[in-house]
Amino acid sequence: MSRRTGSAIAALLVASAAFAAEDVQVSARTDVDEVPLDGTLNLQITAAVSSKGDQPELTLPDLKDFDVVSRSQSEQVAFTFLNNAPSFRRTTVTTVKLAPRREGQLTIEPARVTYKGRTYKTQPITVHALPAGQTPAPKRRAQAGPPPPLPDPFAEEGSLDPFKDMHPESRDLVLRASVDRDRPFVGQQVTYSLYLLARINVSGIDKLQLPRLDGFWSEEVEAPQQLVQEARIIDGVPYRAYLLRKRALFPLRPGKVQIDPAEVEVMTGFGMLFSRSSTRRSSQAVALEVQPLPELRKPAGFDAGNVGSWTLTASVDPVAVAVGQPVTFRLVAQGRGNVRNLALPKLGQISGLRSYDATTNDKETIEQGQVAGTRTVEQLLVPERTGAIEIPSLSMDVFDPAQKVYRAVRTDPIRLDVHAGPANPSSASQVPAQNLLAAGGLRPIRLRMARVSVEPPPWTQSWFWPLLAGGPVAVAAIAGAGRLRRALARDPAEERVKKARSAARARLRGAEELLEAQRRGNASAADFHAEVARALTGYLADKQGIAVAGITREELGRELLARGHPSGTVRAVLGVLDECDRARFAPGGADLSSQEARLERAGRLLGELDKVRRNG
């Protein structure tokens, strides 16, 4: 469908929208907070209405502390086509120059604006009048509170005249693209405007083609459906200027950027009766140099999306609640800039509060050519304990491109009073039963009373632990006494049995020494054999209880067999004893090597005899 301006349908839409929206905004401000007695200040009262019909009527306050030096008024009518709905906005700015009459705190009472039978008031303003000749301090800039006033579009710092440096050189139709600033910061709004300058009659436009706006976040500001002309004299030549488009651009990256030319087809002539022709025009390209955000005093962790003039407010509703009942925490950022790129601070964990996921809602508006908006973050909080719970202040760093400074905006801490809820809040909503016999309720009281004495428990008594320890101690004492008694009362026969083996071994060592003495010629073989025989017979006497001297070899053999010794061992013992007897009583019959073998056999036999004894 052709988007031809001047169509009847668009005109009807504009007319109906004008009646639909009647939003009224009234504000007053002064250009200084302090003024010397011999100086002046400007009081600016702004009334903006969303209708092009009636005009707001301003009544100045009673300025008893001031002299009115001058008064001027300007008016601007803006037409926007926002969200497919056209709207007019009429802004009347009344500037009154005032001179103070006395020193001290002076109050400018509220001004009244009457519009369609209703009266709107501005806020009172306090100004400090200084003695004459004193230099006033610069105007303070609040960090919190109401949003800052919108800038005067005719006096904005850095804004460029769209027709500056333009020389049409007698051309009849010129398509002019312009930006209001050519060195914006990243994230700062640049307003891109497209004007048609004509010296001939223009009946309409068609096929308007805007350039690609890569590297920008763009928002529509104005898209007139009707050609509205504005007289301009450029290089001494009168032109009619038609605004075709106005878009807000937010640069995303620093560096040099070029916006390509726009194109439009322009129809000239006088409608049906005169010949109409169309001609195509292109605008010039527009160059921008996007500046990075300054590094000087840049807060740590600064989010590059937080560019603009923003305020931050927080609220909790309700501020007094029963424990377990939810409250809504609302964080609102409001101001000028690209609200969609804003990064708001998050509410951390608060002791005693359970928080749920937050929901974010953005609302964007265009006010006097500036993109403004509101981001609202709502979060459900449920207190889990009673008492006062403080929701701490939240802070957000923003870069104000107009002031070229970073500043922190913060909310005030909020106190939430949590009280105890009813004990059984759900009981009222329950459907009563016919005869509910539920367990619970108070038991009947007791009618008889038994007195008791509070005695300390046995385990805290002094006798308890010693009595517990008494048993083990007594048994240990008895066992120890028995052992002592046994140790003190020794049996000589038992002693002998115990020492029999060691005595026999000692004798065998003596026989070994005698064997050595034989080698040196200091002892005889008879002595050696006598010692070996004594070792065996002594052992048999002490350990086995057999008196070898009084019995024959056969009796000795039977005794040993009766004690469980193997017959081989018995035979060997008897053999060794016989050999020893023979060697003792028939000298010269044994050499040293046979003696050594006998000594070894005797030692082995002692071990075998002892083994049987031990096993038995």
Add this chain to the structure above:
Amino acid sequence: MRRFALAALCAASAARAAVSVPPEARGNALFDHANAAYLSGDLSRAVAGYEALLEEGVVSPELETNLGAAYLRQGKRGLAALHLERALFLDPSDDDARADLLEVRRGNVDKLEGEPEEGGAEALARVLAPLPGRAAAVALVALWSLGWGLLAAYLLRPRPSLGPSAAACFVLAAAASLVTAGSATSHRLTLRRAVVVAPAAPAREGPGDRAASHFEVHEGTALRVEDEDRGYRRVRLANGLSGWVSSSVVEPVVPPGWSDQHRQ
């Protein structure tokens, strides 16, 4: 009010009998008088009567149970919980006091979140508390001593029957020791147990009005007293949450008179 009730009762009794009344009979009469007031719905008079008996030094689980019930009907949940806890301390098998205490706790403002810190010990103590801990302690001493005596006899003069008898004594002594340990744990925990009697009180980080408060405790909540300093008590809830509260807002379950006796 309590003194007035006591004086009124004494005067009435004296006028009726004109003879001296033994203290025990006077106490029983006052208990009956307070019970009658309770049953007639005159809770203030009932409470005054029960409190007068307490001032007389009467220690009775029934008295504590009735006083707890009277306070609960007055809506004083903290004092109700305190006296019902005292009734259970005096008689752990008192089902009425236990049921009334559950009723008090059901309406408590404070609901604790998280695991109990001494869950195992508390549960064991709660299970074993109704068992006869004092009798078990005496039985423990007797069985233990008898077992060791039999063992000593076996060592001195071994006989086949002595060994199994000693073993049986030791098994029974082990059972008695379990009951005694449970009762001792319950007793130890009860000595440190207290109840919030004020409607609400801030729990602070330190013993002082200027210390920060992060939570509140409300009447009826049972807690453990861990320390005391300058009119403040450091208390710990069952889930480990702790803070300092004014000494006047919590009352120990075992009153000083009773606990002094325990420390003797």
